[in-house]
Amino acid sequence: MPSRSDLVISDKFIRTLGQGRFGSVHEVSKAGSDEHFAMKVLPFTSEADFNKNEHEIAKLQKYQHSNVVGLVEVIEGDAAHYVVLELCSCSLADRVSEVRKLGTMMDRVTVFRIVSDVLAGLGFLHSRNEVYGDVKPSNILIGFDGRAKLGDFGGVVGVGTQKTSNSAECGTMQFWGPEMFVVGGNGVLGSQAGDMWAFGLIVLELLTGESWICGTNAVEIASSVGGFDVVCVCRQASMSSSVESLLCFLLSKNPQERLSSAELIRSGRLRSILGEETPLSQFIREELDCTKRTVDQLQTQLCERDNTIDRLKREKEQIQHTIAKQASTIAELTKKLGEFVAMEKRLNDKPSPTHSKVVAVENPKTETAKDVERIGGSVDPENAITVWDPRHFRKQGRRITSLVTTSKSCFSDKITRGVWRLSIRCGTYSATRFGVIDSSQLEQSKTGDLLNQPGASVFLLNVGYVYQNGTKIANGNQIPKDNTVVTIELDMNRHTLVLFVDGQRQPHSLANIPQNVRFALFIGHKDIYDEIVSFDEVSARK
Numbered sequence: 001m002p003s004r005s006d007l008v009i010s011d012k013f014i015r016t017l018g019q020g021r022f023g024s025v026h027e028v029s030k031a032g033s034d035e036h037f038a039m040k041v042l043p044f045t046s047e048a049d050f051n052k053n054e055h056e057i058a059k060l061q062k063y064q065h066s067n068v069v070g071l072v073e074v075i076e077g078d079a080a081h082y083v084v085l086e087l088c089s090c091s092l093a094d095r096v097s098e099v100r101k102l103g104t105m106m107d108r109v110t111v112f113r114i115v116s117d118v119l120a121g122l123g124f125l126h127s128r129n130e131v132y133g134d135v136k137p138s139n140i141l142i143g144f145d146g147r148a149k150l151g152d153f154g155g156v157v158g159v160g161t162q163k164t165s166n167s168a169e170c171g172t173m174q175f176w177g178p179e180m181f182v183v184g185g186n187g188v189l190g191s192q193a194g195d196m197w198a199f200g201l202i203v204l205e206l207l208t209g210e211s212w213i214c215g216t217n218a219v220e221i222a223s224s225v226g227g228f229d230v231v232c233v234c235r236q237a238s239m240s241s242s243v244e245s246l247l248c249f250l251l252s253k254n255p256q257e258r259l260s261s262a263e264l265i266r267s268g269r270l271r272s273i274l275g276e277e278t279p280l281s282q283f284i285r286e287e288l289d290c291t292k293r294t295v296d297q298l299q300t301q302l303c304e305r306d307n308t309i310d311r312l313k314r315e316k317e318q319i320q321h322t323i324a325k326q327a328s329t330i331a332e333l334t335k336k337l338g339e340f341v342a343m344e345k346r347l348n349d350k351p352s353p354t355h356s357k358v359v360a361v362e363n364p365k366t367e368t369a370k371d372v373e374r375i376g377g378s379v380d381p382e383n384a385i386t387v388w389d390p391r392h393f394r395k396q397g398r399r400i401t402s403l404v405t406t407s408k409s410c411f412s413d414k415i416t417r418g419v420w421r422l423s424i425r426c427g428t429y430s431a432t433r434f435g436v437i438d439s440s441q442l443e444q445s446k447t448g449d450l451l452n453q454p455g456a457s458v459f460l461l462n463v464g465y466v467y468q469n470g471t472k473i474a475n476g477n478q479i480p481k482d483n484t485v486v487t488i489e490l491d492m493n494r495h496t497l498v499l500f501v502d503g504q505r506q507p508h509s510l511a512n513i514p515q516n517v518r519f520a521l522f523i524g525h526k527d528i529y530d531e532i533v534s535f536d537e538v539s540a541r542k
């Protein structure tokens with residue numbers, strides 16, 4: 001074998017791609033490179049074989065075209081020619097059988113692309129007065145870019161070349177035109193019309209997915225071709241009228257009536273008929289489908305939204321109803337509140353005095369909280385002081401019993417301004433003393449008889465006498481009977497303390513009362529009680 005090529009061949013074939021009548025085709029690669037090629041091995045045992053190979057190679061070398069398989073290199077061996085070709089992915093025959101195996105049909109776009117490529121290849125050869133001579137699916141190669149190319153130039157001859165009527169010279173019988181079966185003469189002329197018949201059969205096969213000429217021998221095949229009726233087939237396969245008319249022109253039994261490749265290319269009929277399903281229309285159809293799907297989805301969403309709106313409307317109505325109900329409740333409650341406020345106001349017709357507490361000093365060791373509560377007070381455990389709300393006394397006439405005040409004093413809250421009156425119904429007047437005490441001296445005066453508070457500034461009224469700081473300073477006031485109401489009036493504007501007995505002002509009073517004082521009360525005997533009748537700020541009445 002000549003060493004003209006650095007291709008890896010012979011026993012280093014990567015794989016066998018196919019086997020033809022005149023040789024085999026293998027995949028090869030260049031040493032040290034990733035490039036792969038197809039190598040057609042065309043053996044020769046005679047000069048005739050050798051010439052036939054040379055003829056094929058010469059045609060290939062002459063006609064390079066994008067729809068003709070590319071020739072890379074030719075190596076001439078001792079017994080074979082090694083024709084290195086561009087590697088294609090498969091033949092159309094392989095592709096058709098793949099599609100058949102899947103039980104599907106080749107789509108129109110692919111059919112159009114393939115037959116257009118084949119027509120372009122044929123048109124190229126025909127324009128150079130060549131006849132391809134063996135148009136059939138296994139001679140059409142599909143490149144890795146999807147482009148269809150004419151391979152196997154073994155059958156290519158010039159127009160009008162005489163051939164003997166045998167399949168070895170005249171291509172493959174299934175693809176012969178009817179004219180090639182006519183018996184007689186020395187053979188047939190290779191014709192471009194014959195190429196167009198075979199081309200028509202390929203178009204028909206790709207569109208219907210079926211081979212329409214069958215038979216295993218020349219007689220059967222001739223009979224199949226003879227009985228072939230293109231119109232019948234088109235109707236059977238539900239072809240459109242335009243496709244039918246195209247196929248009628250290609251598969252006319254009269255070769256003169258067949259469309260030439262040039263006419264077909266010029267007319268653009270292939271595109272207008274098969275190209276109905278061009279990528280653009282396909283694209284638009286897909287767009288249409290997609291848009292329809294989107295519309296469906298949107299309608300579903302719209303439906304869902306409508307349902308949601310209905311639900312929200314119902315919820316809104318419920319909420320509005322609840323709001324209305326609550327509003328009427330609010331109105332009712334507001335009305336009731338107003339009534340209660342007015343009622344409370346009526347009940348407390350007089351505003352509570354600012355300083356309204358009476359404070360009793362307690363001895364927590366001897367007195368219990370319960371005792372205090374019994375008479376309407378509360379215990380402040382921290383200071384051991386009992387606080388009475390004078391309103392309580394005023395309304396209910398509660399009694400301050402000796403239980404809590406015997407030997408101890410009872411005090412009001414601190415008073416710094418205004419005019420205040422404390423009225424007491426005395427259980428036993430002689431046992432009761434009352435007056436005011438300097439607030440700062442409260443601690444010293446917590447227990448015991450106020451009369452005897454050493455050092456305390458006590459201003460006291462008792463059984464007709466007036467005392468100041470433990471000293472009697474006047475007498476002549478009325479000595480009240482038991483159960484009479486005695487009132488002491490503290491005027492912090494004048495700093496005076498005046499005594500009333502049953503509403504009658506007494507002649508002797510106290511002056512120079514200090515700034516901060518508390519009312520003070522002392523019940524001297526056990527088991528008697530005094531009752532606070534009222535304890536009010538009376539400035540407003542003055």
Ligand SMILES: Nc1ncnc2c1ncn2[C@@H]1O[C@H](COP(=O)(O)OP(=O)(O)OP(=O)(O)O)[C@@H](O)[C@H]1O
Nearest residue numbers: 017018019020021025038085086087088091138152
């Ligand atoms: N360049 C190539 N790339 C890939 N595969 C190829 C290539 N050339 C041919 N083949 C494969 O090899 C097979 C044989 O091709 P070849 O041209 O030798 O014979 P054929 O045309 O199928 O038969 P015949 O020679 O009888 O017409 C083809 O059908 C194809 O599958």
